[in-house]
Amino acid sequence: MESLLLIEDDDGIRLALSMALEDEGYSVAEAGTGTAGLAAFERQTPDLVLLDLRLPDMSGFEVCRAIRSTSIVPIIIITAQTDTVDMVAGLEAGADDYVTKPVVPKELAARIRALLRRVHLHAATSEPQVHFGDIELRREQGLVFKAGVELNLTKTEYRLLCEFADHAGAVLSRDQLLEHVWGYDYLGDSRLVDAHVRRLRLKIEDHPDDPQLIVTARGVGYRLVS
Amino acid sequence: MESLLLIEDDDGIRLALSMALEDEGYSVAEAGTGTAGLAAFERQTPDLVLLDLRLPDMSGFEVCRAIRSTSIVPIIIITAQTDTVDMVAGLEAGADDYVTKPVVPKELAARIRALLRRVHLHAATSEPQVHFGDIELRREQGLVFKAGVELNLTKTEYRLLCEFADHAGAVLSRDQLLEHVWGYDYLGDSRLVDAHVRRLRLKIEDHPDDPQLIVTARGVGYRLVS
DNA sequence: ACCCACGGTGCCCTCTTTGTTACCGAAATC
DNA sequence: GATTTCGGTAACAAAGAGGGCACCGTGGGT
Structure with a gap:
């Protein structure tokens, strides 16, 4: 089973996304702050990270860079910022995708699948x-x-x-x-x-x-x- | 220099995007139809494909699947369809990303960089x-x-x-x-x-x-x- | 309702690993 | 050269870890 780490401070959104993604068959770990997220990342080494930009203790960009400095895990940024500048900054910080709120679970799930498929394409040398x-x-x-x-x-x-x-x-x-x-x-x-x-x-x-x-x-x- | 293949039937958009992306330092090949796009793909084997869903001769989904059946090249779908269903279908058809028109060149360029970086990350997965x-x-x-x-x-x-x-x-x-x-x-x-x-x-x-x-x-x- | 395969847990035995101690030899200091 | 300090070494006991086994609960199939 593939595991996701969801770093998001809004309890409502986090719970809703977590449940939706578990329905899609993923194992979802949650964190409400940047530091908690980084700790959870170290401990669990998830297959993919979902990251909110607005966190109470640190910027999502910092979290993204911190993860990227040690891992090539796929990262999707989820945020309310629709600004192109923010999006470019997020992608430059090492994220693989950038989704704006409100998040449509079906769309997010599709993007997760696409990204994980891309990763697996390279991991598995297409040898069944x-x-x-x-x-x-x-x-x-x-x-x-x-x-x-x-x-x-x-x-x-x-x-x-x-x-x-x-x-x-x-x-x-x-x-x-x-x-x-x-x-x-x-x-x-x-x-x-x-x-x-x-x-x-x-x-x-x-x-x-x-x-x-x-x-x-x-x-x-x-x-x-x- | 990295090469892109842009498959898009609208001359205005194609030209505008092409120029913007060349400014970003990419070599851009263009095609106006699905068959022309597939032919160009076979001939040039670009590093990344930008694909419009609305093409005069065939559906972008078909083009996407056709490319995917022979290649793991990264594909970004560019389309006017904002429908979630279309997006999910596009990603399921093998695309890596889905961008809706109107396209902000800076954003598209950032997404291209993120995707190519992801591909290169895996290419260079030589064990530390x-x-x-x-x-x-x-x-x-x-x-x-x-x-x-x-x-x-x-x-x-x-x-x-x-x-x-x-x-x-x-x-x-x-x-x-x-x-x-x-x-x-x-x-x-x-x-x-x-x-x-x-x-x-x-x-x-x-x-x-x-x-x-x-x-x-x-x-x-x-x-x-x- | 019954059976049985499977997943999960607890216990005991064995062997490895680890931390400690005592002793020895080598190197530095006078 | 004697002394002292420091590291090397072997031996040993305690702790830890894994293998194996028995057992239990559950859930699906009959």
Whole structure:
């Protein structure tokens, strides 16, 4: 599930947008101030940021630049300012799009989809199948094969595997996995991820007790060897 | 110079936009019909396409989909339709942005820059890796290699190494390291840092008893040679 | 209503990692 | 050269982390 971070100080607008976007299938985190937004960004690393220009503690431009200084995450500015100068400034500050209030949820959702599609176009090298070891992942069909025979993965196992495949080689923390696979944003201590990693290993590893594909990064998380 | 393809049937608008964008430093090719636009696209492979929805011979949506079926080139739709439905349809057809007439050239130019910047960001997604000696630090993936083979660092060792890498060449005191790597703020006398530096040396140095990478600054701390 | 697959949790055992201590040797200082 | 200071090293104990297992609740299918 893709996650959005909505930084907007007006409670009414924030709630309305948040609900509309959750209906569109996104996991939405919210922040009411610039500092809270930046903190939430650091913690959750969302897939896209929605940013109001008028914030109580700092300018949206500053927030935009602060995020841009460390990340290439897509940013959409949402604001009441219809001035061309503001729009140009917002885009120059690193935003990818600029939408003026009142916001039509359908339109915003379409712009979010377009932007995320653009990002994914580049991320996924348009290769629908992924291989690692004797595992073949056909994302188009949602099927997984091991040495040619089809595996019967549950939905969670499949999503977990996709998440690993999307970041092949990189160490993923439990929090990252919880957020991206389950959509959780709380950071609780739980064996949830471990349990599912184990179940996934039982199905895709030759020797589940000596995993070669999904290896443990002790103290950090797990990692798919590429 | 980056090249744009402007597909627009109204001569006045086309000329005006074309001139404005050339002033912004782009090379602009023009087409007045959908078929001419597609032909020009095939011939010139521009860096970005500006597309009017109302064309004499075919719908802009069709043109958009036709281009998208063969290319991931960024597309901005320019149109008089302010309807949300049209906008959503345009973005779903594969466009990256949707601008309504009358077009403010400054705004269009800003959106073009934002979109091209987004594309370039991904083109240049070469991993930020750090090298020193035969050690390679891939921070994105949280992995460390020595002479091409992966090292198995513990969490603390990894963080310690990152701290050194962030201040390559600089002498870091034990207090600084305690503070940044461990989060301690008390200044106690202990061999804690030494012990971990040793463990790190055992893994990354060719001759741990004659360290070349992490050298001791006697009476002060340690330093990563760059 | 029943069953069963799946998702999620708690507990225990094992092994790794971490922080500490004691001791030793090297370097600086006198 | 003796002394003192500082870092290196090994050993050790405590804490931490993950694997494995059992178990429970739920929700869908029969």
